[in-house]
Every structure is written in structure tokens, then in C-alpha cells.
Amino acid sequence: GAGVSQSPSNKVTEKGKDVELRCDPISGHTALYWYRQSLGQGLEFLIYFQGNSAPDKSGLPSDRFSAERTGGSVSTLTIQRTQQEDSAVYLCASSSTAYGYTFGSGTRLTVV
């Protein structure tokens, strides 16, 4: 497709379970970003992949969060042992330059 695709669009999980969120970036975009959007908190940077370089993980809030990007394309964000404070919308963006981000519609995660 022409845009950034994220799946699932909604996820409800029980506290303590692991979840995987998927991002399909725009073909050819070398950079991929994960952000978290909580109510009233803006967009919080989580992790950034650029080509074959080591990812910038400086925004990950705890070691329960991890992400990988396979073949320079699809990325998966994994949250282990989910907590209620992990409830948020997780947004993925990709870009071909340092500036032109295209965001997906996000995954709304609810931890009950």
C-alpha cells in the first residue's frame, strides 16, 4: 500500500500478558520510528531504526519493551508482562529523509 500500515488497530489484553504490535512502513523508507501517545501527553518517542545501524532505544520506558526490524522493512514492538500504564495508542512512522515522517493510524492498546 501507499501508507504506513499498523496491526492490529485495537488490542485488549490482560495484565501480565505479552503483546506484539506490527508496523509495515512505506516501501523504500529507510527510517522507522515508534511513538506512544497517551491521553493529554503528546507523542512520546520510543525507538528509532535507521537502515542497518543499531537502533536508538533511548526512549524505551522499561526493559519490558523491545522492538526489532526485519530485513529493513517490517517492525514489531513487543511489550512483555503488560501493565495498565502501558495502555495507550502506539504509533509507527517511516521516512526516507530526516524530516518527512508518515505515520500509521496506530494500535490502541488497552490493558485490563
Added chain:
Amino acid sequence: QQQVKQSPQSLIVQKGGISIINCAYENTAFDYFPWYQQFPGKGPALLIAIRPDVSEKKEGRFTISFNKSAKQFSLHIMDSQPGDSATYFCAAVSGNTPLVFGKGTRLSVIA
């Protein structure tokens, strides 16, 4: 540390009026300042952006004003319409670092 401060948190404007959203930053290394528009259930979409070598950029009804010495920039929406009702985010970036976003402004344009 919040690198980009955005205000107001929410804004109500009459149809046809001017909407103004302000942002301030501290990091003088920032070299690109975009504004994003987000509708409910959608991801943010780039609206307009400016570099610090110009003081103003206009695209249709949307204008960014940039004050480098004050480290402030603002978004002006002229002739605001109900379809402009959305959440607006300012952001800033330096080189290959990730975009830093403000906390957002929820704009409601009422008839």
C-alpha cells in the same frame, strides 16, 4: 525535560476566526520545525513546516511564524473552519535524531 512547550492545551474558535497555537523550544540545534494535524482515530499528518532561516511560511490558510531569537514559533489558521477541528502538534528536530513533539492543542471550531 520537555524540549518543546506548546500552548494552549485546548482552543475554541468561532468559524471564520483566527486560530493561534504557540510553541517554544530550548535546543538551538533544532533545524526543522513541522506542525502535524491529527484527526480522531488517525495518525498525525504533516501540515506545514519551516526552517530557521526564514521568519514566515504560508500555505493556503495556514501560516507558521518563526522567531529565532525568542526560540518560539506559532501556527496561525486563518478563516478557521469546522473541518479544521483536530489536535495540532508542533515538533522540532536536529539532524538524524527523532522528532520531538509538543503535547498538542485540541482545536474546536464552532459555527
